[in-house]
Amino acid sequence: MIVTISRKAHFNAAHRLYRKEWSDEKNELIFGKCNNVNFHGHNYEVIVHVTGKVDVETGYVMDLKILSDLIYEEVEMPFDHKNLNLDVAEFAELIPTAEHIAVVIWDKLRRRIDLDKQLEVVLYETPRNFVSYKGDQ
Numbered sequence: 001m002i003v004t005i006s007r008k009a010h011f012n013a014a015h016r017l018y019r020k021e022w023s024d025e026k027n028e029l030i031f032g033k034c035n036n037v038n039f040h041g042h043n044y045e046v047i048v049h050v051t052g053k054v055d056v057e058t059g060y061v062m063d064l065k066i067l068s069d070l071i072y073e074e075v076e077m078p079f080d081h082k083n084l085n086l087d088v089a090e091f092a093e094l095i096p097t098a099e100h101i102a103v104v105i106w107d108k109l110r111r112r113i114d115l116d117k118q119l120e121v122v123l124y125e126t127p128r129n130f131v132s133y134k135g136d137q
Helices: 024-035 064-079 098-110
Strands: 002-015 040-053 120-126 130-133
Touching: 002 064, 002 098, 040 064, 040 098, 064 098, 098 120
Parallel strands: none
Antiparallel strands: 002 040, 040 120, 120 130
């Protein structure tokens, strides 16, 4: 029996979308308001889906308390109330777009979740703008 379990969490963070090697004009043209030199913030919501076989002994795909703890350690603690560009090492050379943030979260969690389970990260930047990542397939 294959089942998907899910855990939702949130974090608040600031970022700026820009490329250092581009002119101010090109950054403004491509990234618009998201290129604000003083940064801007979002109330991000992340949903982590883990799919796998239900363990016959425990009835779990994965203990949701363990998944909750992993999300707290790998996402909430390092990202919450941070400036992603300045405070989070993964974004020192990576533009913190929603796409990149979702991939970074997926990579961090993938290292800690058994490989026999599928992993998907859905990241809401706003209630209407969201991305999902399941790994390179």
